[in-house]
Amino acid sequence: MTERTPSLSAEQGRAAVLASASLRGVLAAGLGLGSLAVLAMVVWISSPAPDSGPGGALHTAAGIWLLAHGAGLVRTDTLSGTPAPVGVVPLLLTGVLVWLVHRAARDAMEPGEGRTLPSGASAFCLVTAGYLLVATAVALYAKGGPMSARPGSLLFPMAPVVAGGAVSGVWAAAGRPIGPPPAWAPVRLREALARSRFVERADAVLRSAAAGTAVLLGGGALLVAVALVWHEQSVRDSFLRLSGDWAGRAAVLLLALVLVPNAAMWGAAYGMGPGFALGTASTVTPLAFTGRPALPNFPLLAAVPAHGTGTAPNWAAAAVPVAAGVTIAWFTVRRAAPAPGTGETALTAALAALGCGLCAAVLTAAAGGPLGTGALAEFGPVWWLTGAAAVAWTALLGVPGALLLRAWRLRGSGSDGESAEAVEKADAVEKAVAPAAPVVVDATVPGQPGGQPGGERRRRWWPRRRPGGEDAAAGTESGTGPAPGAGSVSAPAPASAPRKEEHAGRDAYDFLPSDPWQERAVEDSPWAPLLAGPETPSARPPEARPTSEPGGSASS
Secondary structure, three states: OOOOOOOOOOOOOOHHHHHHHHHHHHHHHHHHHHHHHHHHHHHHHHHHOOOOOHHHHHHHHHHHHHHOOOEEEOOOOOOOOOOOOOOOOOOHHHHHHHHHHHHHHHHHHOOOOOOOOOOOHHHHHHHHHHHHHHHHHHHHHHHHOOOEHHHHHHHHHHHHHHHOOOOHHHHHHOOOOOOOOOOOOOHHHHHHHHOOHHHHHHHHHHHHHHHHHHHHHHHHHHHHHHHHOHHHHHHHHHHHOOOOOHHHHHHHHHHHHOHHOOOOOOOHHHOOOOOOEOOOOOEEEEOEEEEOOOOOOOHHHHOOOOOOEEHHHHHHHHHHHHHHHHHHHHHHHHHOOOOOHHHHHHHHHHHOOOOOOOHHHHHHHOOOOOOHHHHHEEEOHHHHHHHHHHHHHHHHHHHHHHHHHHHHHHHHHHHOOHHHHHHHHHHHHHHHHOOOOOEEEEEEOOHHHHHHOOOOEHHEEEEEOOOOOOHHHHHHHHHHOOOOOOOOOOOOOEEEEEEEHHHHHHHHHOOOOOHHHHHHHHOOOOOOHHHHHOOHHOOOOOHOOOOOOOOOOOOO
């Protein structure tokens, strides 16, 4: 449905294109809401003794849809009659709904025959507005049901979640660019970012932070899976006690599936040390399970560790943040670890650790929350403690790990600081930027008839050579190269030796900047000799310029 939205006209004008972008947002919201409504109706129909009518099932689906966007719910049908908040967001369902917004914004930017493309800002605003229009209607509908949304939560965090999905879609349609800054930014700022290698560093930081966050989630999911197998009997009893018919068990299974990412984030928080709260009076960490827990009857909660002091199997959960730190170090070295110095590598790894901590904090804030009043007012990990622990673990392991991996990759460096890989990639870049062309010179060879003034001159061809290369050294030692003072002319050097040594090692991990906004900063970069290409005759040394001979002939 998101790929084949109805076309408003054969050749759409701008107004029709904008209306189509808004319609895509409405369809994305309707598709997610409709899927939840179908599931709720199937469970209600298959239940042998439903406690409400179809209206109750639809109100429940609307409440869950709002909760998946981060909106806080208030449950009114409690045993005590006191309204109870519900703040635990089903993260798997959130991912599906955000993906629908992403697809809608991305498809709105795709070109088509006879179709005018909207700008990125227009597509973002219209898709977001269409989606939030449906969300407002759903919130008004859910207000009369057992679970209503708090009005403030519709503005935050629900609206930023929808906007984030639309931004990612527009960004994907534009080719996922990183930099440059907008055109209205000061020129000096853009030049400073170009000199500081902003694009390369940002790309490396984002990829490394995403990899570290993925490892945290994967490691947390592995901990949960091990705990479920370890407490298999308790999990089975909890699952069977919740419902006696297959329809109820299917509903419990679906609810457990959409909460699997939440459990993975709880496992990651447990492995990093802060752990999670099971009520206001109980905390679970690898060191100890203290307090009196308030445990609802649910299969995932039946897999919590045993009460008391932690043992070696509990401490082994620290392998999760260790793996995340090693992953950040590995991705940092692969993406951006320039050979000239260690500062760039350390800074990139530190920024990636900070990004991983921010992602962990955001996911933790959504994975936990209140499930009621009293003892259930605090449930799950604390977001700021988990984020700080993620930064500490990944920075303390990722920064020195990246430096060690960098040193290991450069272990074959010679005395001049250039590794074999660096020299090979430097040659490839030089051939791509300034292809070697044969240089024609007239040289007088000693010992030949043309070796005396006025003698016969001989045309010699040879390709340009890198200064200090193996070919030049071999030619000098074997005596085949031109002798000094013999009137021969050698090919001009494309770059000085210090500048060559400066950028040759960097090629092992970096690539040539190609963005137009960096052209003004090219002269200050170590790539300037390569970007300049073959030198002009005016830039040649005096002895390499064509000169007139006494006999009237000139060397070419």
